[in-house]
Amino acid sequence: MENLVSMKDLSADQIHQILKQTQAFRDGTTSTLKNKYMVSNLFFEPSTRTKMSFEMAERKLNLEILPFDAGFSSTLKGETLYDTVKVLESIGLDVLIIRHEQNNYFEELVGKVKPAIINGGDGTGNHPTQSLLDIYTIWQEFGTLQDKVITIVGDINHSRVARSNADALAKLGAQVRFVCPPEWQGEFEAFNEFDEVIEDSDVLMMLRVQHERHDGKTTFSKEQYHHLYGLTIERERKMKKTGIILHPAPFNRGVEIASELVECDRSRIFKQMENGVYVRMAVIEMILKGRE
Amino acid sequence: MENLVSMKDLSADQIHQILKQTQAFRDGTTSTLKNKYMVSNLFFEPSTRTKMSFEMAERKLNLEILPFDAGFSSTLKGETLYDTVKVLESIGLDVLIIRHEQNNYFEELVGKVKPAIINGGDGTGNHPTQSLLDIYTIWQEFGTLQDKVITIVGDINHSRVARSNADALAKLGAQVRFVCPPEWQGEFEAFNEFDEVIEDSDVLMMLRVQHERHDGKTTFSKEQYHHLYGLTIERERKMKKTGIILHPAPFNRGVEIASELVECDRSRIFKQMENGVYVRMAVIEMILKGRE
């Protein structure tokens, strides 16, 4: 693994290897990297959790972090992403974590620049470390993904998570289903009634309603959406005894999930974020070791 | 001491303990913290000195600092402060320094989240480390605060410093007086003539005229304010031989203080900033030791 830009690049074996290394870091294993590496986090879109999660992972791996301020960079002077990355290569960066609003931005980089590229999210495309932390959280819960019923609910067509997860979960033997309003399902097959699928789901993966991406075309009030597609207290009661709730966050309390459920017993939402740090440590370390 | 959000939480004994530890750090003592701690500085309002002062203190204590960019965070997506802090808890932060425009923002955090909360200023409410550095600077000068006459001059009603300081200084035996225009005194008793109180003051604590908080209702020109309530060269000449000048900064030269006085013999303005680093080291270390 030289870079990580999409879940499509990972085999089931590679994913299992990442899960094991994630577990090892959670259990207190420390990094065995031999060299001092330089990393920078290029976030061209706002993010608290993903950026800080990567930063925490980088610190735990003893990497040196060079801050990059996208809002204050030469891209303001019209520089292309390729040229910015070539500059960072020249300055001596070994790894770049990139979030960018353009789908597949990484195609102009991978194989053409020296630093390792780790995708922190591209447009409505991929977000592989988010997929991996979802997978790890399910694996941690059930010991396997084989035959687990995973229901992804919400704004599928605009979600990085849905697209990244769909294939990867299937690759590991899980049975993936989507629930969403008909107008949001895009290319996906989906249920349009949430209540049909709650009772036999092992995992309910609630997606954020991406208000900022709908350009005013959303046809639901918050209350309507919550009523039709939100995880309400009533729906939570109908879940399997062992069922768990995931959400990639940031969540809209009272929209896709009832505020009271965010920290309920079944919720693994904050555990996902905890796991995110260890997953990212595993990914970065594996990539750097592959280059040593 | 588990958190520090307001001077009201500190007893005179606790304040004296902080003063002694501050002195020890000034004298070259190094930190005796046993673990590696992770800190982040959440500044939702602009600040050079407070943020950098905390950062310097954190580095001198060998903490790991995770940068947090308030202007680029998920709060832009409507996330509540509580949820942001829960995310940072999940990611593994041990201490959060927070400045926020909302008075008492910390009430939704303290006792509900794991990271220690240190208030770096809330709206027009508290700014405890600023109070502590003022107190330390006076204590360093006179060896005590007992019976010292401390005159706070300026925009009392909109000032964090005035509110935080008023009680704390009294608790330590100082005699606190306020000077301000009648329309700015709010709930406080105050002198409206500066010249009445200059000669017997041990400390003149000049406050910044908060242009940005008056919403255009200020009734003074800069020249008028300087003439009536500013520390002019004439007023400085009338001060006690041992009297000193404090200002929390940033200062408006020629408004609340004559430009020539900023670095005069009596001014402790830049010394306050120097002391701020050691005060913050003391506070952070005491809180983390209490948790070890």
Add this chain to the structure above:
Amino acid sequence: MENLVSMKDLSADQIHQILKQTQAFRDGTTSTLKNKYMVSNLFFEPSTRTKMSFEMAERKLNLEILPFDAGFSSTLKGETLYDTVKVLESIGLDVLIIRHEQNNYFEELVGKVKPAIINGGDGTGNHPTQSLLDIYTIWQEFGTLQDKVITIVGDINHSRVARSNADALAKLGAQVRFVCPPEWQGEFEAFNEFDEVIEDSDVLMMLRVQHERHDGKTTFSKEQYHHLYGLTIERERKMKKTGIILHPAPFNRGVEIASELVECDRSRIFKQMENGVYVRMAVIEMILKGRE
């Protein structure tokens, strides 16, 4: 050398000393600084490469870096640069790298504040570490600057680089020529026909067309500029066998340089950036050693 604000302050001997130390760092020498130093990078104008290049140099020298966010600082509250710098002095900073839009901003600082001041670019004035990295890159190529013909092409009147370089290159024995449209040459003597000077140039130093500084008065389309003053593929073919191409970047592909030439054999553009890190290490170390 106590500070570095302008190439005018450096003798030929001092420049040669910096070149040698740069070479030593490139060859793997590590820093011999005895103390732990605190540095901050005050960039009041956007920059990716210069800021990150300094940050990389600082990390390689094991300095502690305190982040400074110009867009979020107390200068927003009207604080002068002098007062900001005095605050940073009080907080304990040893070195400040400053980029500021005002020409000669450093005159109000040098000799008046304790931290070492290194100029990262002032308005249309100086940019000494950029000059030094240009000089080092030429020296690395030819072993000397004596009698080398260096042609600087482009927006001379608005360029920090041209002004900083002109004198310094001459001081080292190089023969410097300018090429630009008549309306851009300002106080400089210049050729107005690029083709007259290509064949005998050892170095073509292409400058960025500073669209953002011309306030809409530019009289060329991109295509016209490229045709008249850009380094086209045809012009590159007419260069001396040993001739090299420099550009301070960020570059406008297809304007001052043909896109295909950015990474051609003659181009030292990315090598300049690589060298920039070592040059900055040399400058910072020499200044700090002079203060030890």
